[in-house]
Amino acid sequence: MPEYLSPGVYVEEVDAGPRPIAGVSTSTAGMVGVTQRGPTDGKPKLVTNFLEFQTTFGGFLPEPDPAIRDAWANNPAEGGRWWLFPLAVKGFFDNGGQRLYVKRVASGAAQPASGQVFTGLVSAITQDAAAGVTTLQLAHVIGFTGTDAVTVFRGGDDVEIGTVTITAYNATTGRVTLGTGLPAAVKASRGDYVQLGDRGTEPSLRFSASSPGSWGKAVQVRISPSVSASLPVLPDPGEGPLFTTALAANAEQDAGAITVNAVPGLDPGPLPDDVWVLINDRRFPVTVAEPVDGKVTLTFPDGTTHAPWKAGLTVRRVRLANAGAGATLRISGSGRLYEGAATQLDTGDKLTTLTIRSVGPDDVVTFDANTPEQVFESARLRLVESTVDTRFTDPGGGSVTETFRNLRLTGDGPGTVTGTLASQSRLVRGETIGEPSSDPADFPTPASGSWLSLADDGDDAFDGLDVGDFVGTDGGSGKRTGIVALEDIDEIAICAVPGVWAGTVESALVTHCEQLKDRFAVLDPQDGLDIEGIQAFREPFDTKYAALYYPWLVVNDPSTGQFVEAPPSGHIIGIYARTDVERGVHKAPANAVIRGIRLTDGIAQDVTKRHQDVLNPRGINALRFFPGLGQRVWGARTLSSDTSWKYVNVRRLFLFLEESIDEGTQWVVFEPNDESLWALVRQTVANFLTTVWRSGALAGTTADEAFFVQCDRSTMTDDDIANGRLICVIGVAPVFPAEFVIFRIQQKTREPQLV
Structure with missing residues (x-):
């Protein structure tokens, strides 16, 4: 019962009348x-x-x-x-x-089809290119260094096309520049790809079809490295302010000094001796002179070469992120990183693979190896995880494709390769063999090609x-x-x-x-x-x-x-x-x-x-x-x-009535077994049966002829009540089908009428 312990107004909700019974579905x-x-x-x-x-x-x-x-x-x-x-x-x-x-x-x-992947690094060619061109569009450059010799393969039959050397790259777009032209044309639709180094022979992952049967032999899986997060590198706190200015006058080719407009922060006082500026996407070390008449002279080291520049060209300072080679950097958004994660540091001219050892306070990240000697705030640290693609072509027509991104290679919980495939994929399951390497250069890769066909074991065993x-x-x-x-x-x-x-x-x-x-x-x-x-x-x-x-x-x-x-x-x-x-x-x-x-x-x-x-x-x-x-x-x-x-x-009508009443009266359990509950049960069931009768499911011209509901002392003894039994007796008159339709016709003789 509610409690009233202090003066006030109390608003209460009370149940009124019977609870409706919803008819269950009979067509499922x-x-x-x-x-x-x-x-x-x-x-x-x-x-x-x-x-x-x-x-x-x-x-x-x-x-x-x-x-x-x-x-x-x-x-x-x-x-x-x-x-x-x-x-x-x-x-x-x-x-x-x-x-x-x-x-x-x-x-x-019955056995599911399966297959193993080993180690290596391949990157799919995503855009056609003619023989002799010196640029190539790749799916990724994860695991590369930026200056790599790679082998180009033809998709489908894995025939080697030739070897080329990468001289420059764009890690965001995957576009690379080659030192020499392609030896032959490549096609993305054919599945052409490039391979870095040789492939290993020790298995790292096993993929199997999600269910047993020979159907799994038509399933293909591809696992490839992918970037889950691209995080900016933070400058060293002692580097001083950032500035952006512009050339105050034209600069001749290979000029040893340039003049720029004075701006806040461009003063040798708050700046270290080694200041770097970015001009036309190229970094230069400079010495900063004192401002004179709103102009500042920036002097290049001896032997610096550059193109001629016109007045107004933007000159922006880039600060160092480290004070020399070391194993730590400050990374913005370091909360996305975790111990053991594989990363790739992109300094613009070099790609360096690093494994995270720890993530500390103040965004300080410690790696398992030293970073390059000079890392600037323009660098990006990319979190390397994996993407799994699956595809299946039904021989009877139709196909199924799936893509799962941002998956960790190790572990079996949510967000991992094995855990995600087990909970979300309709086609494939994964199982680690040993401990997969965190080095993208030793990424799980099929023995040949970039797609793995699950060709082993699949059997219906009919x-x-x-x-x-x-x-x-x-x-x-x-x-x-x-x-x-x-x-x-x-x-x-x-x-x-x-x-x-x-x-x-x-x-x-x-x-x-x-x-x-x-x-x-x-x-x-x-x-x-x-x-x-x-x-x-x-x-x-x-x-x-x-x-x-x-x-x-x-x-x-x-x-x-x-x-x-x-x-x-x-x-x-x-x-x-x-x-x-x-x-x-x-x-x-x-x-x-x-x-x-x-x-x-x-x-x-x-x-x-x-x-x-x-x-x-x-x-x-x-x-x-x-x-x-x-x-x-x-x-x-x-x-x-x-x-x-x-x-x-x-028979099915009674199944419908029994199941509907069963589910619709569950609220009665553990209620006080007295007259008020009996009356409520009678009314609840009678209301439901009245609706059923009105739908034409029960015989009778009135509800009383169609059914009855009894729930009182006539249906329960004191022993029933003492043992917690509420007994409700229900009788219904079903409508029987007109299985035999009989029309009795007789001949009628016309009788004479007296006038």
Whole structure:
């Protein structure tokens, strides 16, 4: 209860009336099957259209080798045509399905494709260049010194084009100047690249496909050094002020002194003896004289050469960052740096690779080696990390590319190569071998080329696939496999294992639904069965949580362009979802056109009325063709022998009501179990059922005829209350489908009338 301890006004919120119950979704489906790729661990993945399914799980599967195909397809008891699973998924979306959770099944012997990278340094050529040119555009110059001899290679076949020497560079743009012309033309689109030095032979990283299967052999990975931060070098505190001035008069070529305008800070008093100025992007040491009449003379050392300069040219001081060769510098933004990080110091004429030993106060950074003797404030320290690019081209069409930037080579947490790929990549996983070098010149590099193809080990091992892989195992939340993994998704209301008629698998699926009591299964029969065969197939089942449809459907396989027979469960579940959205779960999912099949002869076998006279009483739902009406679902029965639950829509309506009331009354738990709570529960449930009745899901002309809700002393004893039990009894009158529409017509004789 609230406390009132001092005088004042108290504003309080109080609950008024019952809490509404929101109806749960009944159109969310779950399927288990073999896919080309996709995660085999973790919870089932949600896909909302077939393109998203292809992106995550791949395209259509080819028919396996004849020996494997026949072992499954010719087994009437424990067989299936599991390679048709993607066609069933397509059928689901073609028929109006919107949300599908997919759990991939893979053989326990399946292996992911993999490959190793070694050490070396390559840089891709990013712009075409003709033979004889003396400039080259590279992806980066990380790990270079600025004056390097590099070998140019042709992409694709890794043929050596020739060796050239870099004489100048621009680290920001990656453009380099060569001492001699290119020996042959280079092309960026071909994947041409340059290599510095030789490649190592000891592996440093192993990349593997994100999931098992031969699909991974089409995956390629490239890891390259990249700049994560470019930080300015701070001047030494004793260097004095900065100044920017301009030439006061023209200067002849190689003049020993120049005259500039006097500006604040340009005075020998506050300046050290070794002052450097920047003129036309070139540094010069100068001696500063005393200002005279607003002019200052700057004298160059003997032997200094330079071009002629005109008055007005900018002259700017550049200060030294170090007082001589040493292992420390002051770096602006040093908070971006960390111990062990690889960096590259760019002084404008030289690139120096340094590893950070420590980052101290006042932006002082200590390196593992001495810096060059003269480092100016115009220098930049670049933090070197890595970029990982992945690409995959699906043989059935489409491609996936990924780029992950600013990754550390060492460690396995967030921001590292291995950690980021494990949490974000759909294609690749990484594993360090030993301790990767922080020296960019020994960067992880394939044995040849710049892209690594994962050509090792990838195997689907379909010869090791068995029914146990479809049933799955329970390793706990997020670690379940097969049918058992569907338990991780509470929203699933319809489920199937398309194309698999194995008794072990379908029994597991039925058991899954019966145990959870919040979902309904659609089973597939064996393909090619005749009327007697489908009756024999149906005999072992007696459940109100599943339905069986016959026969199979004829669909177009986009991967081959041929028409093939496909299991009906995917299409049927899509019709369930479509009917739920358009009409409601109380509407029988029958007398609905089947979409996504061949327009003529889209049903594998003709089922006549006389055939269905035999099938329907046994709970086998027929798929039939009607001239002028198309190809339709012509049955809505469960596999139950209990006549109370013989209709699919009645069973699914009660699943909807039970799950909605269960989730919508969780707030009741641990409330005081008294009359006021009972009344609130009665009103809460009655309001929900009234809404359901008004939607047409319940029979009766009034709400009292449609349902009743009892929650009082008549439903609970003192013992129930003492043991914490609140018992609410609910009765509903479902709407049954008009399965047999009967019009009785009789002849009427006209009677004579007397005038």
